[in-house]
Amino acid sequence: MTVERIQCADDARAVAYRELADGELLRTRGLFVAEGRFVVRRVIEHAGYVVESVLINDAALRDLASSLERLDPSVPVLVCRTADFEPLTGFNIHRGCLALVRRPPRIPLASLISPATLLVALEGVTNADNVGGVFRNAAAFDAGGVLLSPTTCDPLYRKAVRTSMGAALEVPFARAADAEWPALPAALRAAGFTVVALTPRQPSETLDEFVARPRSSRVALVIGGEGGGLTPTVEAAADHRVRIPISGRVDSLNVSVAAGIALWRLAAIKK
Numbered sequence: 001m002t003v004e005r006i007q008c009a010d011d012a013r014a015v016a017y018r019e020l021a022d023g024e025l026l027r028t029r030g031l032f033v034a035e036g037r038f039v040v041r042r043v044i045e046h047a048g049y050v051v052e053s054v055l056i057n058d059a060a061l062r063d064l065a066s067s068l069e070r071l072d073p074s075v076p077v078l079v080c081r082t083a084d085f086e087p088l089t090g091f092n093i094h095r096g097c098l099a100l101v102r103r104p105p106r107i108p109l110a111s112l113i114s115p116a117t118l119l120v121a122l123e124g125v126t127n128a129d130n131v132g133g134v135f136r137n138a139a140a141f142d143a144g145g146v147l148l149s150p151t152t153c154d155p156l157y158r159k160a161v162r163t164s165m166g167a168a169l170e171v172p173f174a175r176a177a178d179a180e181w182p183a184l185p186a187a188l189r190a191a192g193f194t195v196v197a198l199t200p201r202q203p204s205e206t207l208d209e210f211v212a213r214p215r216s217s218r219v220a221l222v223i224g225g226e227g228g229g230l231t232p233t234v235e236a237a238a239d240h241r242v243r244i245p246i247s248g249r250v251d252s253l254n255v256s257v258a259a260g261i262a263l264w265r266l267a268a269i270k271k
Contacts, residue, residue: 057096116144132163133256
């Protein structure tokens with residue numbers, strides 16, 4: 001690594017960090033942002049990721065010293081005052097720790113589906129916190145991966161990675177193209193999966209009723225975004241429509257909470 005000190009928010013060496021708010025621009029450049037010491041440490045120590053540069057304050061520099069030593073000598077470690085993060089990036093990064101990281105190669109849908117026994121598919125989940133929470137649940141219950149609709153939030157968006165506690169860096173995912181998504185239930189079924197649509201709507205059976213059924217050992221849990229839920233086309237294409245019974249005091253559960261409950265139940269039966 002190469003440690004360089006930035007004396008002002010206009011320093012040209014940190015120009016790449018001024019694009020943090022434009023997630024699409026970062027994606028077109030083949031990059032994502034790791035935020036916070038925990039996530040940055042995991043990225044550095046993960047053999048599958050290549051760090052382009054690091055922007056940290058002095059406290060993070062001291063805390064991450066042993067991990068930073070693993071970086072290639074050509075990787076710049078830019079050190080600035082905590083107060084300069086907001087003028088530099090447009091965000092109040094109070095954790096004082098960011099890294100620009102190369103995005104891993106895209107995984108084809110078939111390559112993710114083939115070895116898995118438990119998968120999650122997200123349709124139209126646009127909230128980064130919910131996507132991050134689902135990835136954390138997927139890691140907790142040993143799901144083989146997450147399949148994403150074209151409109152689902154990028155799991156490598158900095159807020160999603162942070163909410164996932166780094167699980168989005170570990171759990172493999174594949175994004176379906178516009179033409180692939182409607183055909184995904186059929187592709188999963190052809191691969192031997194039972195396709196389960198998680199929905200609060202009737203007609204549906206309870207999660208307990210579903211897990212008591214004889215079925216394939218391979219299960220794909222399909223979950224829609226908050227509000228609209230799954231599209232009628234995808235929901236109708238599932239083998240089973242399953243709900244989590246709740247009291248009448250609320251209309252529905254948060255997406256990541258519902259995913260966690262369902263994955264726990266499915267993983268418990270699997271084991």
